[in-house]
Amino acid sequence: MSFEKNILCIGAGYVGGPTMAMIAYKCPRYRVTVVDIDPERIAQWNSDDLPIYEPGLDEVVKAARGKNLFFSTEVETGIRESEIIFVSVNTPTKTFGAGAGMAADLQYWDKTARQIRKYSKSNKIIVEKSTLPVKTAQAMERILTSADNGIRFDVLSNPEFLAEGTAIRDLEDPDRVLIGSTQTPNGLRARDVLVEIYSNWIRSERIITSNIWSSELSKLVANAFLAQRISSINSISALCEKADADVEEVARAVGMDSRVGNKFLNASVGFGGSCFKKDILNLVYLCRYYDLKEVADYWEGVVGINDYQKERFILNMLNVMFNTLANKRICLFGFAFKADTGDTRESPAIFAAKRLIEERASVVITDPKALKNAMKDLRDVAGELSYVEDPYEASAGCSAIAVMTEWAIYADLDYKKIYRSMAKPAFIFDGRNILDHEKLFEIGFNVFPIGKPGLTHF
Ligand code: NAD
Ligand code: UGA
Numbered sequence: 001m002s003f004e005k006n007i008l009c010i011g012a013g014y015v016g017g018p019t020m021a022m023i024a025y026k027c028p029r030y031r032v033t034v035v036d037i038d039p040e041r042i043a044q045w046n047s048d049d050l051p052i053y054e055p056g057l058d059e060v061v062k063a064a065r066g067k068n069l070f071f072s073t074e075v076e077t078g079i080r081e082s083e084i085i086f087v088s089v090n091t092p093t094k095t096f097g098a099g100a101g102m103a104a105d106l107q108y109w110d111k112t113a114r115q116i117r118k119y120s121k122s123n124k125i126i127v128e129k130s131t132l133p134v135k136t137a138q139a140m141e142r143i144l145t146s147a148d149n150g151i152r153f154d155v156l157s158n159p160e161f162l163a164e165g166t167a168i169r170d171l172e173d174p175d176r177v178l179i180g181s182t183q184t185p186n187g188l189r190a191r192d193v194l195v196e197i198y199s200n201w202i203r204s205e206r207i208i209t210s211n212i213w214s215s216e217l218s219k220l221v222a223n224a225f226l227a228q229r230i231s232s233i234n235s236i237s238a239l240c241e242k243a244d245a246d247v248e249e250v251a252r253a254v255g256m257d258s259r260v261g262n263k264f265l266n267a268s269v270g271f272g273g274s275c276f277k278k279d280i281l282n283l284v285y286l287c288r289y290y291d292l293k294e295v296a297d298y299w300e301g302v303v304g305i306n307d308y309q310k311e312r313f314i315l316n317m318l319n320v321m322f323n324t325l326a327n328k329r330i331c332l333f334g335f336a337f338k339a340d341t342g343d344t345r346e347s348p349a350i351f352a353a354k355r356l357i358e359e360r361a362s363v364v365i366t367d368p369k370a371l372k373n374a375m376k377d378l379r380d381v382a383g384e385l386s387y388v389e390d391p392y393e394a395s396a397g398c399s400a401i402a403v404m405t406e407w408a409i410y411a412d413l414d415y416k417k418i419y420r421s422m423a424k425p426a427f428i429f430d431g432r433n434i435l436d437h438e439k440l441f442e443i444g445f446n447v448f449p450i451g452k453p454g455l456t457h458f
Contacts, residue, residue: 005029006030006031006033006081006084007031007032007085007086008033008078008079008085009086010036010079010087010116011108011130012035013036013088013089014054014164014274015129015160015162016086017034017045017052017061017071018052018054018168019088019129019171020069021069022060022168022171024064024067024068024069025069026200027200028068030068030197031068031070032070033070033071033072033081033082034071034072035072035073035075036073037073039073042073045061046071052343053341054164054165054168054341055165055168075119076115079116079119079120079124080119084125084127084193084194084197085116085127086129086158087112087130088129089130091104091106091109092105092278093105093278093281093282102281102284102285103282104133104282106136106139109130110139113143116153117144125154125156125194126140126144126153126155127155127156127158128140128155128156128157131160131279131282132157133216133220133286134213134216134217134286137156137157137213137216141153141155152186154190156180156187156191156194157212158178158180159178159218159222160219161222165338165340166340172201174202176206176207177198177206178215179194179195179198179207179208180211180212180214181209195207195209220280220282220283220286223275223279224299227276227280227303227306229264230266230271230306231303233247233265233451234450235308241454247267247451250451267433268309268406268431269309269352269402269431270309270310270351271337272345272348272350273345273347274345276306277303277306278346281303284299284303310348313450314356316448317400320454321399325356325359325361326360326361327360328361328399328400329362329397330356330362330364330398330400331398331401331402332365332402333394333401333402333403333405334349334404334405334406334410335367335373335374335405336349336373341369342370343370344370347370347377348431349404350378353381354378354381357381357382357383357384357385362383362385363384363385364385364386364388364394365378365394367405367407368409371387371389374387375387391409392413396421396422398426399422399423399425399427400429401418401422401427402428403429403432403435405432406432406434408434410435411434415439415440415443415445419444425458426444426446427446427447428446428448429448433450437455441457444457
């Protein structure tokens with residue numbers, strides 16, 4: 001069967017897999033291939049047990065896989081046979097050399113550009129899907145055109161705004177799709193090709209275009225603004241605890257102002273995920289590079305408050321549990337960085353588990369989807385750690401439960417039964433404010449939410 005377009009995506013991760021599955025699902029006339037250097041990941045994409053947990057993803061993949069959606073390790077063939085190449089490789093924070101701990105590590109990106117140059121035999125549109133520092137498109141264009149082999153590469157920026165746990169919904173009905181291009185006739189022609197792809201299922205007013213540098217920067221700024229809201233409310237949660245105010249009541253009153261809006265104002269044990277911290281640090285690095293010290297310091301504060309919130313949560317546990325956690329069993333309810341995903345990258349639960357082990361506590365971890373990743377994250381940690389899928393079994397014999405992830409199942413457990421099985425006095429630290437605190441208190445727990453006065457029997 002011949003297809004109208006041949007689309008390739010390099011990088012079969014949390015972004016590449018779901019975004020390409022959605023394009024294939026919505027556009028049966030296009031052939032979509034996703035390649036990766038990791039054969040295990042590709043084998044999982046080709047199996048019944050997909051490498052990532054994401055509600056609705058299985059159905060979308062199963063509907064298109066083998067028809068117009070293919071997962072493969074054949075990077076070279078993939079490049080040769082496609083006219084449009086999305087690049088969705090990882091861009092973690094650099095851990096070495098100049099900019100270590102701040103700048104984006106572009107080695108995977110650079111390698112991909114060189115592979116595209118090496119294997120291309122015809123003109124291509126290259127789409128930056130990964131999140132990148134401003135001016136990366138220019139660097140990519142320079143690498144691609146350095147062979148001077150007469151092949152034209154048009155580089156577009158098309159950052160991805162999906163959130164994990166709601167990826168399918170976000171891809172199906174996004175707030176906006178952003179496409180940045182150079183303003184040359186070739187750049188604009190390439191931009192229109194990408195607009196046409198998205199127009200298969202997204203209304204035209206939701207597809208916005210811009211110059212390429214604005215597009216690259218918009219992605220970093222969008223994540224910085226979202227994270228800033230969480231740090232803002234988390235900073236206020238500390239004040240609420242001192243001032244006997246309730247952070248949820250404050251957030252509701254503030255968020256009802258339509259200029260502020262009510263989303264992303266849930267105080268928590270801190271934000272996690274692979275991107276917020278990395279993208280803010282990337283922004284900070286860029287500002288320092290351009291000698292904008294005050295701007296860099298301002299945004300770095302968002303990460304600073306997040307670190308403060310994570311540490312504050314542990315210090316509060318220590319404080320109310322009589323200043324020692326040594327030899328006490330503490331159960332972490334949830335290890336994923338948010339609900340409805342198995343992803344644990346930068347999860348506040350990693351920090352909490354390590355800090356509790358430092359305090360010589362014995363840590364029991366439970367999570368419906370993230371236990372495998374939790375074991376990997378903590379494999380080098382020496383201390384008493386155990387992993388138990390059933391939350392009743394996990395909390396039995398523990399002195400405290402700390403809710404780390406807002407999984408809906410934790411709100412519906414039989415807490416009378418849990419209380420009976422725990423060591424006394426029993427504590428609950430609700431790092432997500434998802435439980436019924438009054439009811440828990442009546443059962444006998446000492447309850448410590450985020451940003452509200454604690455309920456204690458002492
Ligand atoms: P990921 O680590 O899950 O996936 C990246 C994949 O790229 C890996 O499977 C890796 O093996 C593969 N890869 C690396 N180099 C390669 C090469 N040369 N050839 C082929 N494959 C290669 O990362 P992710 O979470 O999908 O993120 C990818 C990018 O998207 C990042 O820049 C991230 O900031 C951005 N982003 C992520 C999310 C998210 O929710 N995770 C959302 C929006 C944007
Ligand atoms: C985030 C953005 O929401 C996406 O738009 C973006 O595409 C993505 O980063 C990315 O670039 O990777 P994601 O990290 O998957 O998505 O999930 P979010 O829903 O943003 O949650 C991030 C963290 O903030 C989680 O730990 C979550 O629990 C926490 N959070 C969120 C709060 O603590 N309070 C809130 O009110 C909202």
